[in-house]
Structures are given as structure tokens and as C-alpha cells.
Amino acid sequence: MGDQDEKQDKKKIQTTRLIILILSALLLFGNNYSFDNPQALQSQIMEEVHISLTEFNYLYSFFSFPNILLTLLGGCLIDRIGSRKSIIIFASLVTFSQTIIAIGGKYKHFTLMLVGRVFLGVGSENLIISQNVIITAWFKGHQLSTASGCIVTLPEIAAALNSYFSPMIYDYTGSITYPLFTSVFVCIFSLLCAILLLFFDKSRESILSQEKLEKSTISSIDDSHDSLNENQQNAQNTLHSQKARLQEIKEFPALYWYLTAICSLCLGIYISFMDDVSDYYQKKFQFKAVEAGKFITIPYIFSALLCPFIGYYIDKVGHRRFFLMITSFLFIIAQILFGSVHVASNEKWIAAIPLIIQGLAFTCYSCVMIPCVQYIVDQKYMGTAFGILGMFESIALFCFPLIASRIVESAEDLQTGYKNMSLFYSILGLLSLFLCILLYHYESSNKLDFIDPNNPLPEEIRKLNEYSMITEEKCSVSEDK
Numbered sequence: 001m002g003d004q005d006e007k008q009d010k011k012k013i014q015t016t017r018l019i020i021l022i023l024s025a026l027l028l029f030g031n032n033y034s035f036d037n038p039q040a041l042q043s044q045i046m047e048e049v050h051i052s053l054t055e056f057n058y059l060y061s062f063f064s065f066p067n068i069l070l071t072l073l074g075g076c077l078i079d080r081i082g083s084r085k086s087i088i089i090f091a092s093l094v095t096f097s098q099t100i101i102a103i104g105g106k107y108k109h110f111t112l113m114l115v116g117r118v119f120l121g122v123g124s125e126n127l128i129i130s131q132n133v134i135i136t137a138w139f140k141g142h143q144l145s146t147a148s149g150c151i152v153t154l155p156e157i158a159a160a161l162n163s164y165f166s167p168m169i170y171d172y173t174g175s176i177t178y179p180l181f182t183s184v185f186v187c188i189f190s191l192l193c194a195i196l197l198l199f200f201d202k203s204r205e206s207i208l209s210q211e212k213l214e215k216s217t218i219s220s221i222d223d224s225h226d227s228l229n230e231n232q233q234n235a236q237n238t239l240h241s242q243k244a245r246l247q248e249i250k251e252f253p254a255l256y257w258y259l260t261a262i263c264s265l266c267l268g269i270y271i272s273f274m275d276d277v278s279d280y281y282q283k284k285f286q287f288k289a290v291e292a293g294k295f296i297t298i299p300y301i302f303s304a305l306l307c308p309f310i311g312y313y314i315d316k317v318g319h320r321r322f323f324l325m326i327t328s329f330l331f332i333i334a335q336i337l338f339g340s341v342h343v344a345s346n347e348k349w350i351a352a353i354p355l356i357i358q359g360l361a362f363t364c365y366s367c368v369m370i371p372c373v374q375y376i377v378d379q380k381y382m383g384t385a386f387g388i389l390g391m392f393e394s395i396a397l398f399c400f401p402l403i404a405s406r407i408v409e410s411a412e413d414l415q416t417g418y419k420n421m422s423l424f425y426s427i428l429g430l431l432s433l434f435l436c437i438l439l440y441h442y443e444s445s446n447k448l449d450f451i452d453p454n455n456p457l458p459e460e461i462r463k464l465n466e467y468s469m470i471t472e473e474k475c476s477v478s479e480d481k
């Protein structure tokens with residue numbers, strides 16, 4: 001009877017985790033759909049609202065600018081009031097902001113659209129932080145990379161649907177009003193998912209406490225004592241008796257700051273390029289708007305399909321430091337191809353190749369880089385850690401689009417301008433690769449190669465000790481010589 005009850009409890013926990021995973025992904029469905037709305041309607045917005053490429057990129061720079069500071073404050077707020085309340089607050093703000101943008105589009109009021117994008121940026125980035133905190137709490141030590149990969153799937157599908165359908169809705173209606181208000185309804189759907197997520201997440205404390213107590217019964221006395229202490233600490237964190245403070249940022253390991261710089265560069269390359277990719281394909285490859293929209297779905301669909309599998313693979317093999325370098329390398333290759341590929345009218349399929357590599361690079365970013373941050377920071381500081389990461393990513397996302405648009409507009413022609421833009425992003429990719437190499441040789445970074453960095457297997461510890469002994473012997477021999 002006891003075994004049967006235990007099986008039922010495990011099944012209940014697995015079912016709850018699955019529901020949390022699905023709702024967390026749907027939570028960002030409207031967010032991603034709305035974020036990429038201008039990209040799918042780039043030429044249409046520029047034509048209807050009468051703005052230049054640089055002014056169009058303000059829609060993305062204004063999205064990121066307030067988050068240079070507000071994500072840090074938002075992360076601290078999330079640690080203080082809890083991820084549940086934060087999710088409802090920021091999901092509501094996302095819906096409200098997209099409504100402002102849609103009204104601005106209807107009345108061709110560019111300033112109102114910019115105001116909406118500012119509020120959307122504040123709500124969006126902090127909503128992602130809140131979601132990451134919940135996912136880390138539920139899945140840390142339980143295939144976190146797999147969970148992170150699955151989380152990306154539905155939001156990436158949302159971005160693909162936006163790229164595919166928004167130009168079609170515009171062609172059918174002849175106005176940007178209808179595709180913009182479609183985003184509002186998608187955001188309302190995600191807000192309802194946020195309310196459901198809040199309901200299911202209420203069982204987190206009891207389920208995780210029960211799970212840790214079960215683990216402690218099969219461990220040694222010392223391990224049991226540590227597990228109970230950790231369980232008590234988790235409960236205290238959930239009750240917010242221990243608050244993350246700004247002065248505790250200095251306690252974050254150097255490894256965290258390496259990862260923050262790498263993540264900021266890689267996400268800046270991906271998002272900033274995708275902001276302009278519709279106009280890029282229309283001007284450089286002579287695609288029509290709807291045709292470009294269909295091609296732009298490729299990296300999103302590719303990421304959606306591959307993320308669960310790559311995340312699962314990373315959870316099984318570890319070796320995250322190696323995959324960090326692969327991620328940066330893929331971003332470089334994609335940008336080199338974007339700048340150098342020439343597409344004939346009967347060979348347009350060639351234009352899909354850099355988009356596929358771009359999608360693969362973003363897949364690795366989602367399944368490798370973000371979980372690395374989650375593994376090296378204590379749960380009680382997770383909101384603050386992602387707030388700082390969001391701050392640096394926002395700096396990149398504010399600066400990169402403006403620099404890229406200036407590069408394009410200052411060139412002799414658009415073909416040269418877009419080629420120079422790809423060169424700019426390639427240089428940023430090389431910088432991220434250089435940081436990945438530095439991280440690989442950083443002393444404490446080897447823990448990222450463990451299958452579970454927080455609970456390494458005895459065999460992994462033994463291999464690490466053997467490697468350390470060999471390294472020390474080599475050093476002593478070289479010193480003797």
C-alpha cells in the first residue's frame with residue numbers, strides 16, 4: 001500500500017511539473033508574438049507611419065532602454081514579492097502595452113507606439129525573469145536544460161506565426177491595425193494562462209518539500225542533514241524571509257559575469273538582426289513582404305523543433321563549456337553567410353541556409369547558456385541574477401539596432417549597407433567566442449561540464465581530481481626544468 005501511494009505521489013509530481021512547463025511556455029506566447037510584431041510588418045509600418053529605418057529601430061531600442069535599470073530593480077522586486085504575484089502584474093502590463101501600440105498604429109501615431117513599446121519592454125523582460133524563477137524552482141536538478149528547451153518551443157512558434165500571418169492579415173485588410181490588434185488577443189490568452197499557472201504553482205512548496213524528504217531517507221546521515229537544511233532554506237526563500245539585496249551582487253561568482261557578457265552579446269546579435277530581417281530580405285534578396293515573412297519563420301520553427309531534444313541531450317552529457325563555444329561559432333557563421341550569400345531568382349532556397357544556422361545558434365543559447373546561469377546562482381538570488389543579466393542584454397538590445405541601422409544608412413547603397421551590418425554582427429560574435437574561450441580555461445568553470453553541476457556524480461569528481469593532479473604534476477615538472 002505504501003509503495004502504491006509513493007507511485008501515485010510521484011505521478012502527481014510529474015503531472016504537475018508537466019502542467020507547469022506547458023503553462024510557462026504559453027505564458028510567453030503572447031509576449032513573443034507581440035515583441036516581433038514590428039519585424040513582421042517592417043516595410044508596412046515604415047510606409048504607413050512614414051518613418052525611416054533608424055526610426056523603425058526605435059521601436060526595439062525603446063523596448064530595451066528602460067530595462068537597462070528596471071530589470072535589475074524588477075529582479076529584486078520579484079525576489080521580494082514572489083514570482084507568482086510578479087507574473088500576474090507583468091503579464092497584465094504586456095497586454096495593456098500591446099493595446100497602446102495597436103491604438104497608436106490605428107491612428108498612425110508613432111510617439112504613442114513608442115510609449116507602448118517602452119511599457120511592453122518593462123513588462124516583457126520582467127515576465128521572462130519571473131518565469132525563469134518558477135522554472136528553476138521546479139526543475140533545478142530535474143533536467144533543467146530539457147525544461148528550458150521545451151519552454152522555448154511555444155514562444156518560438158508564436159514568433160513564427162506572427163512572421164507568417166501578420167503580413168497576410170495586412171495584405172487581406174490593407175492596414176496595420178488588424179495585425180496589431182490580433183497581438184492584443186494573443187496577449188489576453190497568455191494572461192489567462194498566467195492565472196492558471198498561479199493556481200498550479202501554489203502546490204510548489206508542499207511538493208518540493210515532500211520530494212526532498214523522500215530523497216533524504218535514502219541518503220547518508222550527513223547528506224540527509226544537508227538535504228533537510230536545504231529544504232528548510234528553500235521554504236524560507238519561498239516565504240521571502242531571506243531577501244536578495246543589491247549589496248549581495250558582489251557575492252556572485254566571476255563565472256556568472258563571464259556568462260552575462262556572453263549571453264548579452266549572443267542575444268544582442270540574434271534579436272537585433274531579426275528585428276531588421278524582413279527589410280533585409282526584401283532589399284538584399286528582392287523578396288516580397290509575404291515571401292520574406294514565410295522565410296523568417298525558419299529560425300523560429302527550427303528552434304521550436306530542436307530545443308527539447310538539444311536540451312535533453314545537454315542534460316544527459318553535460319560538457320556545457322564546449323557547447324558555449326559552439327553557440328558563439330554558429331552565430332558567426334550565420335552572419336558571414338548573411339553578408340556573403342547572393343540569391344538568384346530561381347535559387348531562393350539558398351537564403352534559408354543562414355536562417356537555419358541562426359535558428360540552431362539560438363537553440364543552443366536557450367538550452368546551454370541560460371541553464372548555465374541558473375546552475376551557478378543560489379535560488380534565493382535568482383530574480384536578482386536574471387535582473388542583472390536582463391540589464392546587460394537590454395544595453396546590447398538598445399545599442400545594437402541603432403548602430404546597425406546607422407551602418408546601413410551611411411553606406412553607398414543598401415546592398416553594401418546590409419553586408420556591413422552582417423560584418424558588424426560577425427565581429428560581436430568573435431568577441432563572444434573569445435569570452436567563451438576565456439571561460440573554458442577559467443578555474444571553476446569545469447563544474448559546468450558535470451551532468452548536474454549542483455550534484456556531480458562520484459565518477460565526475462574522480463575524473464576532475466585526476467585531471468587536477470595531472471595538471472599540477474605538469475606544472476611542477478615545468479618549474480623544475
